[in-house]
Amino acid sequence: MEPSQASFCHPYQPYDIQLEFMAHLYRCIEDKKVGIFESPTGTGKSLSLICGALTWLRDNERRALDSTLPAEGDDDQDDWLARAESAVRRRELLLAREELEQKLAALREEEARLKQKRFDSRSMKKARTTEGNAQEQPWNDDEFMVEDYNSDEEEMATAQRASTGFSNSTQALLDRLQKPTKEDVEQPEIQRLKIIYCSRTHSQLTQFVNELRRVKPPSSIPSGVELAPGQDLEEGIKHLALGSRKNLCINPNVARLSSTAAINERCLELQKPGTAKEKKCPYLPSKDDRDRVESFRNKAIAQIRDIEDLSHVGKRMDLCPYYASRAAIASAEVLTLPYPLLLQKSAREALGVSVKDDVVIIDEAHNLTDAIADTFSIALRLSQLDQAVQQVTAYASRFKNRLKGKNRVYVTQVIRLLISLTDCLRGVAEKSRTGEVIVTATQLMSGKGVDQIRPHKLLRYLHESKLCHKVESYTDVQKGAEDSNQGRGVLMPFQNFLSVLMNPDDEGRFFVDRQNSDILVRYTLLDPREHFRAIVEEARAVILAGGTMSPMSDYSNYLFPYLEKNRLETFSFGHVIPASHLFAQPVVNGPSNTEFDFTFENRGSERTVLELGNLLCRTCKVVPDGVVVFFPSYEYLAQVVAVWQRLPPARPLMKSLNENKVTFQESKGVSVDELLRDYASAIDSGKGALLLSVVGGKLSEGINFSDKLGRAVIAVGLPFPNANGAEWKAKMKHVEGLRYQQCKREAILPQGQWLAEAKKASRDYYENACMRSVNQSIGRVIRHRNDYAAILMVDRRFATERIRQKLPGWIQGNIGRGVQCWDDIERGLVNFFHTKS
Known part of the structure; x- marks a missing residue:
């Protein structure tokens, strides 16, 4: 055991079970495993996660720097170039590390002075506002028109660069050596391996951040190497809190919108090429903002900040923290973010987060399966769909002479699909007056002309054209300011619903139910494993931690069934009390x-x-x-x-x-x-x-x-x-099917016992859901x-x-x-x- 592991940089004298927890966590990460850790609340679980993971991270970085040294006694003259390159690379890495640490130390000193002097007037700037107000300006039809859309073919995307004639390996080397240009304002070249910590809510993440402030992990600099001679340079934890636009938007005209989807769409609309300069978001980093973005990056990681602190930094600098924070991702050692931003690939890509070779820690993980299901489930009301039909029909009528080519085709398809959904819901509700009813995607898309619709192409069109946002903006103006919230946000849920219509039938089910005077169609994800698999396969290690993870069998059976047995480990630790x-x-x-x-x-x-x-x-x-x-x-x-x-x-x-x-x-x-x-x-x-x-x-x-x-x-x-409800019937039937197919595939039991084994598996699954609630x-x-x-x-x-x-x-x-x-x-x-x- 290395010296840094003796106490795992724990700020207090750790209990025996905390030392055991951190040792197992360290080994899980080192061995690239998936670990499930149960440690009762009150046993210092958060600090154990922080200390065990950060100790490994710093040890790993130190070993990586040590590995750049030539092996002792290696005097192979033929390899002199490689050894020289390693020495130069090591020196560059250490100099870059020293320069960053010096900048961060200077920023910490500066912030400490400002805080001491309480010069709030200097640290807090008035938020810059856009010139004029969109609602006060006269509107014209061009604001709501979708641009010409003439191509369906995803495969015919224009090549990013012309062929140079170099081999792939030579071109890759040239790309790696190429110096960054002015346009490279988002991330530094070197990505640090990092810990990605995820929990349910920002309040829980803030608690984690408070614990993170207590910890001083070991240095990642190999012994014998001096940083900044004559200075006591602290290697602080580089932490970055990530959030959605809803959490980080500092543009008052956007942040006040009613829904997350509306904020996202409006933000993207303000960035669109061709948008007049006075209408663009004034806080968005531009190509000329390289220095300001770098300054934001340094301020973001100089101190351990929560999501609100990061927003304040953006406000003081008049710089969007949502976009500017991407520049800090590469330099960060610890990222914190809520479940949805990790679980959805599109959200990770939007933030510029990759889990490749990183350590993913999910706290409060007893909720993970439900969180995955919630993230990829969606519900629509018939009243919403009726409003959507009215809005798109009115939009198509208003712009019928200007909608041409593919735009006309796809707007017509949207109307047809909406009508198909409303007709199906009314028909199902008419036949079944009580209880939930399962319907299929085929039933929902059985309307006239819908069989000619290719959903994936329609969904791509909606994403690229921003049609839903255009229609809603047009509807708002037509209704007037006093009714702008009436019927707002009914098309974005439809767009999200379209994506689940394409899911494989065995992954989830559609349920139709009456709720008060409305009819609800709900898609429930039954099989979460594939939606988490990419994270497990890309990350170096995945750690699920919680106070009450028992019973644990569901995780191995239904979340990680594809893992080899020696890659999944479970740990249940005792309490700190006698x-x-x-x-x-x-x-x-x-x-x-x-x-x-x-x-x-x-x-x-x-x-x-x-x-x-x-x-x-x-x-x-x-x-x-x-x-x-x-x-x-x-x-x-x-x-x-x-x-x-x-x-x-x-x-x-x-x-x-x-x-x-x-x-x-x-x-x-x-x-x-x-x-x-x-x-x-x-x-x-x-x-x-x-x-x-x-x-x-x-x-x-x-x-x-x-x-x-x-x-x-x-x-x-x-x-x-309720085992008699349609949803739980579907869940138990799904589990039975998975277990039956496993018995058939592995022939672990005589064929006559497969059905009984499948029934037993569904009963276990049902009981486990109950007992997790009791244990909580x-x-x-x-x-x-x-x-x-x-x-x-x-x-x-x-x-x-x-x-x-x-x-x-x-x-x-x-x-x-x-x-x-x-x-x-x-x-x-x-x-x-x-x-x-």
């Missing part, structure tokens, strides 16, 4: 010995509901401070509370609960912030509090019930999704080494080995064998909290 700080127990019977069976058929029993109320009353008497209860759904929680409010008649259970602790209830219309504030206030007052919440609700993920806020968490029943909920408590709490899982099924083995390892190891009666569990609770007082 075993005596956790009391975990399944509860099969209540105080009156009534069995807890919260299956859908039996959970409505008033006897069971009252038994649950009695259990909570007795639990609240022995558990201090805060108790959090998670129910399978909002509907069932409301049903249970209704029973407690009226039974038993002499003394309703709700009254008894409130006497023990102040009771709060999560509901869809209640503000979570206010609810948590009142809950915490009741606990601080000494009264104690009981919080009734829902698995999959706003309190089941991302909320920390540490210390007094969560001395006990109680899971009521198993929140299985009960993982809300115990957030640091000195914390302690009880976890009660109320349902007879929690005592079965099948369900128990799907719990996180740190909880499984704390549960005793055998079923305990309630009296024994209650005594255990009393003793547990007595030792903590």
